[in-house]
């Protein structure tokens with residue numbers, strides 16, 4: 001049994017030497033400023049959580065990840081784990097309490113409870129007239145403006161690890177992540193990547209919240225955010241391209257998880273993904289093992305660039 005079952009992802013925490021520049025990128029990426037202090041930037045999506053992305057002022061670094069606990073009792077359980085902090089009040093906008101842990105690669109894992117929830121940002125999106133239900137938009141015209149995407153929520157995080165087995169086992173044990181798909185290279189025992197989802201029992205959750213990659217270096221591969229829909233990603237793609245940001249991979253449709261995807265790079269090399277339309281599973285789906293190869297490529301889209309294989313921002 002894991003120590004707890006994380007309820008949801010909360011935010012990724014980065015460090016950047018220029019908060020103006022980071023805010024400009026994240027705004028162009030489709031987030032909205034929730035708060036900013038002299039030393040940190042807090043960005044939100046259209047859903048209720050106070051923030052889904054934190055940037056501290058400092059030398060570029062991936063600090064770590066945060067997840068929401070289902071209860072204060074879960075924080076108590078985690079605070080008894082060796083090396084964990086006690087339960088702390090979060091002295092930052094959004095508040096709440098947390099326990100801090102350190103993963104096997106030395107990155108921080110915050111488990112938070114009681115973060116402020118804000119009124120969701122209203123966003124009206126046109127329905128799509130296709131397939132067997134082509135009258136969803138009866139009498140209405142498809143009119144959406146150009147500009148940035150609209151980030152809804154934090155969907156998943158991906159880390160590369162040189163301690164792959166230990167790191168994967170640690171996240172599953174501490175936070176209750178459940179295997180959706182593992183894939184191997186060569187022999188079946190040589191698992192090189194593992195897609196894991198939250199465990200909320202009968203409730204359906206995204207195919208993966210956490211993907212771990214075997215690599216010769218450890219660090220953040222990417223943070224991934226759900227956009228409003230597919231058109232929202234396409235419109236946002238043109239906006240980010242026009243602004244001259246670095247593009248990593250896309251557009252395409254994944255095979256594992258099925259998301260429509262597009263990957264962008266912030267001014268310090270940290271990859272941020274837009275996605276929409278994921279597979280959703282509940283605890284009834286057993287773990288799957290597959291071989292890495294052409295069979296794991298999606299139905300269409302740009303193949304993964306070599307530079308993104310095992311990519312890790314320290």
Ligand SMILES: [Fe+2]
Pocket residue numbers: 156158222224273
């Ligand atoms: Fe992703």
